[in-house]
Amino acid sequence: MKQRLNYEGVAIAAPFTMPYQRYSIDTAHWWIAKALRGSLDAAGVAPTDIDGFSVASFTLAPDTAVGLTQHLGLCPRWLDNIPMGGASASVALRRAARAIQAGDANIVACVAGDTNQIDSFRNMLSSFSRFAMDASYPYGYGGPNANFALLTDCYMQTYGATREDFGRLCVAQRDNALRNPNALMKKPLTLDDYINARPIADPIALFDCVMPCAGSECFLVMSEEEAQRRQVPYATIGSAIERHNAHAEDDIQLRGGWTMDIDELYAMAECTPTDIDLLQTYDDYPVISMMQIEDLGFCAKGEAPEFVRSHDLTVNGDFPHNTSGGQLSAGQAGAAGGFIGMVEAIRQVTGTAGATQVKEASTALVSGFGMINYDRGVCSSASILKTGARA
Amino acid sequence: MTDELLPPPRKDPQKRTLSPTRPPEARSRASLGLSAAAAEGRFALQVCAECNTVQYPPRDACSRCIGTDLHWQDIAATGQLLADTVIQTSTKLYFRERAPWRMGSVKLDAGPVVLCHIHSDCEKNSAVTMLNRLDASGQGVLLAIPTIRTTHMEDDPQLRALSADPRHRRILITDAWNPNTPTLANALIEAGASTVFVGESESWRPHPNRDALAAIDKVEVLPLDVTDTASVKKLAGEIGGKTDILINNARFMRPGGVLDRGDTGFAKEEMEVNYLGMMRLAQAFGPAMCARTTDGVNSAVAWVNILSVNALSNSPDYGCFSASNAAAYSLSQSLRGEFRGAGLRVMNVFVGPTDDAWYQPLPPPKVLPPAIARSLVDGLQRGLEDVWCGDVAKDVRDRWRRDPKVLEREMTNGGDGA
Incomplete structure (x- = not known):
């Protein structure tokens, strides 16, 4: 197979997070506008300078990216709508990067945002996918909690992971979240709190689950020259991958699509797992973070429980992971949950992460995972970001 | 091991009866x-x-x-x-x-x-x-x-929850006169029904089932004439709130097609019992049953019709009777839709010719009451919607599914002339 082109010459800049709220009376349109404006202001870019626009959202209905152009007064010549939930960020990034390389767009704004009104989570569940409607929800209507309970149950049986192992990961993320003023969870979490939490869908308990909330995230993709001309800190793209419906033959999901593309991920970025300064996994449930730690090559399959036992996953630890607290502690703002790791990684490698800054971080791996269409997450993505220009 | 389900205590009339709730109904057509x-x-x-x-x-x-x-x-x-x-x-x-x-x-x-x-x-x-x-x-x-x-x-x-199990439930069988009634009552009690109410029309007339029914413990015979709206309403007022399964076995039949009869008298009677009878019962008992589908161990759970399989395709030997059953079958589909929101099931038991006086001219195989009782109890226990009782019913079903027009042609032979 022909080696794909690398992503050289492309800059990713102006990360912006609109602080999350548990419930919001505002719409997805409002949240997206807030994040977009935040990134534009950060880079000194006018709305009319945007000629590429990429949107990920679950709660825009009946609108899509198309409706948003008129709603927000944008006139892009390149438009993308990314319906891939937790895998959205790397997917949006690599497509936007190709548009920049090809000259189809000069500046692409990639935004993800969702509102969370009372009952909007329940409504989203009921129309999530056809297979879910036909073959998953009629069985106890546990939503993603039930699906991930099954994966967690199988993972524990297969690899001997314990609830304490998952708990270590959650506790470390809460430590990180306490440094992030925008995180919804503000109280420290102990391993005892984790173990004794209210059961949700055995073996999943309260602190294995993310809290649905409203929020939005945005970043800009442009050429390095453009970023330099505008004098904004930026990251470069070492590599980026996406994969859908991988390993369909597996009876139950214990690995994701990353395993199919991991060699190219590191080869294109000219690095290895030991060069990664921090990892942002998609953490809707801790078992999925463990799966990513394995599938992205930080340890062998089934060894993530031992890996979290022997590593410190906090900001100042030897394996900084989900440095802003991740979704488990900062909240899951719908499709913005797919962006939280990306936006934080851009901050990290550009030295703008503030209280969550990992010292001298120059290489970050961002991983995405999304869309429980039936019994497993269908989409996976990842990208390696490197320092372009620090603040 | 599963805990044994015990008979429920008497209902506390001061407590609110839970509104029916349902699992998700939406499905794709393929599903x-x-x-x-x-x-x-x-x-x-x-x-x-x-x-x-x-x-x-x-x-x-x-x-x-x-x-x-x-x-x-x-x-x-x-x-x-x-x-x-x-x-x-x-x-x-x-x-x-x-x-x-x-x-x-x-x-x-x-x-x-x-x-x-x-x-x-x-x-x-x-x-x-x-x-x-x-x-x-x-x-x-x-x-x-x-x-x-x-x-x-x-x-x-x-x-x-995936059955309409008669165990610990109270059941109404609508027609004491039907030859199958004592057998049905016995089978349901054997399956754990707590009470079997049996509706009896024209109580002043002697009929062969009376002694048999009187001999069964847990059977209560009550006046019910499905052709009389007042009678149906009266019984619903008495037991509608504790009828968990209703089995409509009321049947009026006479042999013959249209030209065998000189008037519409029998046809009217067939429609009064087989079609309008079901409608009267549904109007009187349906609302109370729909309101009680989440009422604990002995919640209302199923509505059962016993129909001639010729509801699917007419048998001209019994042409008018078949037509009344086709009407009843169609009405049962409406009831399915109307009861769906409450989660009350409608089960149709399609039966071939039964071994009784009105089918006397037909050759075997014929269905005996124990076969109907077995099919009916099994259907309830498995929560079925369509039950096919006897070889003739299954045969007609298979032909009908293969090609309804071919079946119609087979059923409407004129006979070889000279």
């Missing part, structure tokens, strides 16, 4: 094949005609060869439990009110992995048998049960 199979108690999955792949969830194209020639076929109902969970909380009221709820994933021996309900007696990683049953929304759902029977297995709440 309704599962419900159609569940209506008859079959475990069937989609199979690709081109590459023979068995697939699940149901699709519009084969996930192996993208062929679109897909058929529902009966499949070996065995598999292995892969993973399971107990859902403690749900945003859907039906499950929230019934939590904790066990579900999991099963690797079928036929290939696909399915998410399904899990019986509480299934052990981790054990071999399981799959049931395809209608849930309270009237949709087919899969339940894994232990392959080896366990004690009081039917009393598992998740399994019972």
Whole structure:
């Protein structure tokens, strides 16, 4: 197979997070506008300078990216709508990067945002996918909690992971979240709190689950020259991958699509797992973070429980992971949950992460995972970001 | 092991009766094949005609060869439990009110992995048998049960929710005069029914079932004439709030087609009993039953019609009677739609010619009351919608499914002339 082109010459800049709220009376349109404006202001870019626009959202209905152009007064010549939930960020990034390389767009704004009104989570569940409607929800209507309970149950049986192992990961993320003023969870979490939490869908308990909330995230993709001309800190793209419906033959999901593309991920970025300064996994449930730690090559399959036992996953630890607290502690703002790791990684490698800054971080791996269409997450993505220009 | 389900205590009239809630009803059209199979108690999955792949969830194209020639076929109902969970909380009221709820994933021996309900007696990683049953929304759902029977297995709440089990329930049989009534009453009591009410019209006339019914403990004979709206309403006022299963076996029949009769007298009577009788019963008993589908162990659960299989395709020897049954069958479909929102099931038992006086001129095979009783109790226990009782009923069903027009031609032979 022909080696794909690398992503050289492309800059990713102006990360912006609109602080999350548990419930919001505002719409997805409002949240997206807030994040977009935040990134534009950060880079000194006018709305009319945007000629590429990429949107990920679950709660825009009946609108899509198309409706948003008129709603927000944008006139892009390149438009993308990314319906891939937790895998959205790397997917949006690599497509936007190709548009920049090809000259189809000069500046692409990639935004993800969702509102969370009372009952909007329940409504989203009921129309999530056809297979879910036909073959998953009629069985106890546990939503993603039930699906991930099954994966967690199988993972524990297969690899001997314990609830304490998952708990270590959650506790470390809460430590990180306490440094992030925008995180919804503000109280420290102990391993005892984790173990004794209210059961949700055995073996999943309260602190294995993310809290649905409203929020939005945005970043800009442009050429390095453009970023330099505008004098904004930026990251470069070492590599980026996406994969859908991988390993369909597996009876139950214990690995994701990353395993199919991991060699190219590191080869294109000219690095290895030991060069990664921090990892942002998609953490809707801790078992999925463990799966990513394995599938992205930080340890062998089934060894993530031992890996979290022997590593410190906090900001100042030897394996900084989900440095802003991740979704488990900062909240899951719908499709913005797919962006939280990306936006934080851009901050990290550009030295703008503030209280969550990992010292001298120059290489970050961002991983995405999304869309429980039936019994497993269908989409996976990842990208390696490197320092372009620090603040 | 499952705890034995005990008879419920007397209902506390001061407590609010729970409003009916239901599991999700929405399905894609492809998925309704599962419900159609569940209506008859079959475990069937989609199979690709081109590459023979068995697939699940149901699709519009084969996930192996993208062929679109897909058929529902009966499949070996065995598999292995892969993973399971107990859902403690749900945003859907039906499950929230019934939590904790066990579900999991099963690797079928036929290939696909399915998410399904899990019986509480299934052990981790054990071999399981799959049931395809209608849930309270009237949709087919899969339940894994232990392959080896366990004690009081039917009393598992998740399994019972997928049935209309007569156990601990109060049942009304509408027509004491029907030759099958004493046998039905006995079979239901044997299946655990707590009370069998039997409606009796024209109580002043002697009939052969009276002594037989009087001899059965737990049977209460009450006045009911399904052709008389006042009589139906009166009985509904007395027992409508404690009728959990209604079995409409009222039947008026005379042989003959249109030209065998000089007037519409018998036809009117057939419609009064077989069609309008069902309507009167539904108008009087339906609302109370619909309001009680979430009323605990002895909740209202099913409406049963016993119909001639010639409701599907007319038999001119009994042409007018067949027509009244076709009307009744059509009305039962309306009732299904109307009861669906409450989760009250409508089960039709289609019967071939029965072995009684009005079918005397027909040759065997004929259906005897014990066969009807077995089909009916089994159908309730398995929560079926369509039950085919006797060889003739199954034969007509199969011909009708193969080609309704061919069946009609077969049924309407004029006989060889000179």
